[in-house]
Amino acid sequence: QVQLQESGPGLVKPSETLSLTCTVSGYSISSGYYWGWIRQPPGKGLEWIGSIYHSGSTYYNPSLKSRVTISVDTSKNQFSLKLSSVTAADTAIYYCARLTGDLTAFDYWGQGTLVTVSS
Amino acid sequence: DIVMTQSPDSLAVSLGERATINCKSSQSVFYSSDNKNYLAWYQQKPGQPPRLLIYWASTRESGVPDRFSGSGSGTDFTLTISSLQAEDVAVYYCQQYYITPLYSFGQGTKLEIK
Numbered sequence: 001q002v003q004l005q006e007s008g009p010g011l012v013k014p015s016e017t018l019s020l021t022c023t024v025s026g027y028s029i030s031s032g033y034y035w036g037w038i039r040q041p042p043g044k045g046l047e048w049i050g051s052i053y054h055s056g057s058t059y060y061n062p063s064l065k066s067r068v069t070i071s072v073d074t075s076k077n078q079f080s081l082k083l084s085s086v087t088a089a090d091t092a093i094y095y096c097a098r099l100t101g102d103l104t105a106f107d108y109w110g111q112g113t114l115v116t117v118s119s
Numbered sequence: 120d121i122v123m124t125q126s127p128d129s130l131a132v133s134l135g136e137r138a139t140i141n142c143k144s145s146q147s148v149f150y151s152s153d154n155k156n157y158l159a160w161y162q163q164k165p166g167q168p169p170r171l172l173i174y175w176a177s178t179r180e181s182g183v184p185d186r187f188s189g190s191g192s193g194t195d196f197t198l199t200i201s202s203l204q205a206e207d208v209a210v211y212y213c214q215q216y217y218i219t220p221l222y223s224f225g226q227g228t229k230l231e232i233k
């Protein structure tokens with residue numbers, strides 16, 4: 001059974017960089033699939049942030065591209081998100097998820113982690 | 120960008136009755152080359168991550184009850200719950216993957232019991 005778990009600081013100051021890690025169990029990232037980050041502001045809808053392949057190929061939401069970096073560490077079976085120059089608008093629950101083999105939908109999700117941007 | 124718009128924003132249905140949620144895309148998500156609609160539906164219960172229900176507009180994910188069905192083509196899609204159960208209370212989202220890997224979601228429809 002594939003499981004994903006997000007980890008990282010729950011509070012980030014404005015203008016700083018948000019950093020989260022997703023640890024995958026039950027499947028080796030290096031075996032394939034794309035992996036992604038999605039966020040959800042409190043009480044609002046879902047926004048795709050970006051996706052990464054085990055080789056390191058990345059795709060980002062154009063609206064966030066200038067501030068986002070997603071990386072993968074296959075030795076630790078993890079992938080990570082960095083979002084720079086954060087503001088209160090970046091306060092959200094951040095989910096990591098796996099894309100289906102044909103890059104269509106997200107079939108496995110972490111439980112999500114709330115990140116609040118505040119001084 | 121493809122904008123996904125759902126209607127209604129919220130919906131209250133009696134137990135055992137049919138619930139219908141609509142999703143409209145700003146451009147067609149149908150690929151004639153493979154005759155498929157590039158659309159998925161998710162269910163999100165309070166405090167939980169989204170759960171994939173349906174992909175290719177009408178294919179149920181493994182383990183999803185058959186009271187859930189998806190239909191539509193091109194720009195207009197529908198998620199139907201044939202007989203609402205208490206455990207179906209949730210927010211439902213549609214998502215396009217026509218422009219892969221630039222995914223976009225609808226704003227969500229909140230389904231409650233009347």
